[in-house]
Amino acid sequence: MQTIWSAxxxxxxxxxxxxxxxxxxxAGTPVPAPIIPGGTLQLGxxxxxxxxxxxxxxxxxxxxxxxxxxxxxxGGAIGSATLIAATxxxxxxxxxxxxxxxLRYRGTIRTLSPSAAVIQGTGELLFPxxxxxxxxxxxxxxAAARTVSTLNTQQNNQxxxxxxxxxxxxxxxxxxxxxxxxxLG
Numbered sequence: 001m002q003t004i005w006s007a008x009x010x011x012x013x014x015x016x017x018x019x020x021x022x023x024x025x026x027a028g029t030p031v032p033a034p035i036i037p038g039g040t041l042q043l044g045x046x047x048x049x050x051x052x053x054x055x056x057x058x059x060x061x062x063x064x065x066x067x068x069x070x071x072x073x074x075g076g077a078i079g080s081a082t083l084i085a086a087t088x089x090x091x092x093x094x095x096x097x098x099x100x101x102x103l104r105y106r107g108t109i110r111t112l113s114p115s116a117a118v119i120q121g122t123g124e125l126l127f128p129x130x131x132x133x134x135x136x137x138x139x140x141x142x143a144a145a146r147t148v149s150t151l152n153t154q155q156n157n158q159x160x161x162x163x164x165x166x167x168x169x170x171x172x173x174x175x176x177x178x179x180x181x182x183x184l185g
Contacts (some may be wrong), residue, residue: 009034009181017176020163027078028163028176035074036157043112045185051103051161052178057096059170064089068162069105078162082150087125087139099128117151
C-alpha cells in the first residue's frame with residue numbers, strides 16, 4: 001500500500017514580495033520562495049497555487065497586468081524558468097490604492113518520466129473592478145497553454161510569481177502579499 005501525503009511547499013514566507021513597477025517580466029515572489037524537492041512529484045500529484053496581490057496606481061492612467069506562475073532551478077532568473085500558466089493582459093483601474101488581486105491555479109501531473117513531467121491545469125484570476133467588487137477571468141485561455149511538458153522533476157525547483165505591467169506611467173505597482181503552494185499526493 002502506498003502512503004500519499006499532502007503538504008505545503010516550503011519554506012513558508014511571512015513577508016510580502018517587493019513592489020513590482022516594471023514594464024518587463026519581474027519576479028514578485030516573497031522571500032524565501034517555495035521549493036519543490038527533486039524527485040518528489042509523482043504521477044497524479046496535484047499542484048495548488050494561491051497568490052494574493054495588491055495593485056496601486058497614483059494617476060488616471062491604467063496599466064495592463066500579466067501575471068504568471070513559473071517553475072525553475074533554485075535561485076535562477078525568472079526569464080529562464082518554465083512558465084506553468086499566465087493570465088491574459090488584464091486592464092486594471094487607473095487610480096487604486098492597494099486593491100486586492102488573487103490568482104488560483106490547480107494542475108495535475110499527467111505523465112512522468114525519470115527526468116521530466118507534464119502538468120495540465122487551469123487557473124482563475126480575480127481582479128478588482130472597484131475597491132469592493134471583483135471581476136474574474138480563467139487562465140490560460142487555450143487548451144495548448146494549459147499543458148506544460150517541460151518540468152524538470154529531478155532538480156530542486158523554485159516556484160515564482162512573475163509580474164509584467166504594460167506601462168509605468170502613473171507609477172503602477174503590484175506587490176505579492178502572499179504565495180501559498182501545496183502538493184497533494
